Amino acid sequence: MKNFSWNFLIVIFLLCSGFFPGQNRNGSTEIKSKTDYTHQKSKVVFPQTLLGFTRERLVAYSENFSDIGATYKLKIGKKLTTMSIYVYPADVSNENLREQFLSFNTVVNRNGLQEQVLKPEFIKIPSEKVIINGIKTVFDYNLMMPDFMKGQKEQINKSLFSVYDCGKWNIKFRITSESYDEARLEDVEKLLLVAFNPLKIAEENKLPESDAPNIVISKTAQRDSLMLQSTIVEAQAKIKWLGENKPAAELLTGLSDFELASHEFAIGEKLKFYAENKGKLDSSPDTDFYFTNLQNITDNGYLKDFIYDQTYGVVIYSEGESRKQKYLDYLKTYNITEEFREMMYKIYY
Incomplete structure (x- = not known):
C-alpha cells in the first residue's frame, strides 16, 4: 500500500487524439x-x-x-x-x-x-x-x-x-x-x-515514493464543467484505488491498472459525483446523454464489458471475449456508439 500525496497536477490536454507522443x-x-x-x-x-x-x-x-x-x-x-x-x-x-x-x-x-x-x-x-x-x-x-x-x-x-x-x-x-x-x-x-x-x-530506477501521479484530461472531457469535474473525480479515484490496493513495491515500478476493480471503483465515483452535482454545475446535452448511458450500462450489469471494450481487451477479465458479442448487441439495442468508449484521462509521472 502506498500513501500518495494529493498535491497532483491536473493538465488540460488540448489535442484530440493520443495523450502522449510515441x-x-x-x-x-x-x-x-x-x-x-x-x-x-x-x-x-x-x-x-x-x-x-x-x-x-x-x-x-x-x-x-x-x-x-x-x-x-x-x-x-x-x-x-x-x-x-x-x-x-x-512514459510512466x-x-x-x-x-x-x-x-x-x-x-x-x-x-x-x-x-x-x-x-x-x-x-x-x-x-x-x-x-x-x-x-x-x-x-x-x-x-x-x-x-x-x-x-x-x-x-x-x-x-x-x-x-x-x-x-x-x-x-x-x-x-x-x-x-x-x-x-x-x-x-x-x-x-x-x-x-x-x-x-x-x-x-x-524506481519512481518517486511519496509524490502522487499527475492527471491529464482529454479534450472531450473539457466540454463543460460537469464533465470536467466528473472526469477529475474519476482520475482521483483511480489514484486512490492504486494507492490503497497495490503494494508500494509495485507502485515504485509503474502505474498499470489491469485490474477490473480499479476501473469499476473509479467509474462508480464518477457516476456518484455526476448524480450529486447535476443541475449545480454547467452541463450539456452530450454530457447528460453520456452519463445516462453509463448509468444504464452499470444498472444492466455490463460495466465490466464496457471496461473491456474501452481498454480494447487489455484488462484482466476472463469472460470479456466470450461476452463481447452480447455486449455489442446491447449497445446496438440502446443506440450507444463506439465513440462512447473514449478514455478521457490518464494518470502519469
Whole structure:
C-alpha cells in the first residue's frame, strides 16, 4: 500500500487524439561495436553473443542515445530465429503498457499476412525490493518473402512479444522463429529475463515514493464543467484505488491498472459525483446523454464489458471475449456508439 500525496497536477490536454507522443524514432544511429556494449543511460549491457545468437545490429533511436535496440540472429540450416531487445525511457502512466501492446498489435497487422487480435498475458515478477508488471503474447506471424525461384513465398513464423515496466525505463523483447514452437519461445524469453534482468533495472530506477501521479484530461472531457469535474473525480479515484490496493513495491515500478476493480471503483465515483452535482454545475446535452448511458450500462450489469471494450481487451477479465458479442448487441439495442468508449484521462509521472 502506498500513501500518495494529493498535491497532483491536473493538465488540460488540448489535442484530440493520443495523450502522449510515441518515442522519437527520427535520426536513428547505427552503433558500431564488436564487443559487449553498455548503454550508459540505463546501464543495460547488450552482449556481442547471447544464448548462441550473434548481435547483428545495435541502433540508437534518439539523438541522445536514450532509446536503444539490438537485434540478434541464429540460423540453423535454413531456419532463422531473430531476437530483438529494446530499452527506452518509460512514459510512466496507467496506460503505458496497454498503449504499447495495442500499438504493437497494429504493427503486426500491418506487416503480417493475416489480421489478428493478439491475446495479452499479464505478468508480475517480484523481487525483495520491487514488483514489475508486463504484458506478453505469442502468435503466428507469417510473412511473404522474396524467393529466387517463385518470386515470393510464404514464411511461416511463430513470434513472442513482451514489454515490462521497470520504473523510469521500459524493456521490450521480440522473438520470431521459423522453427521454434510456443514452448521454446517461452523458454528463450525466460533466459532473456535472466540476461537483461528487468528487476534490477527497476530497482535502480524506481519512481518517486511519496509524490502522487499527475492527471491529464482529454479534450472531450473539457466540454463543460460537469464533465470536467466528473472526469477529475474519476482520475482521483483511480489514484486512490492504486494507492490503497497495490503494494508500494509495485507502485515504485509503474502505474498499470489491469485490474477490473480499479476501473469499476473509479467509474462508480464518477457516476456518484455526476448524480450529486447535476443541475449545480454547467452541463450539456452530450454530457447528460453520456452519463445516462453509463448509468444504464452499470444498472444492466455490463460495466465490466464496457471496461473491456474501452481498454480494447487489455484488462484482466476472463469472460470479456466470450461476452463481447452480447455486449455489442446491447449497445446496438440502446443506440450507444463506439465513440462512447473514449478514455478521457490518464494518470502519469
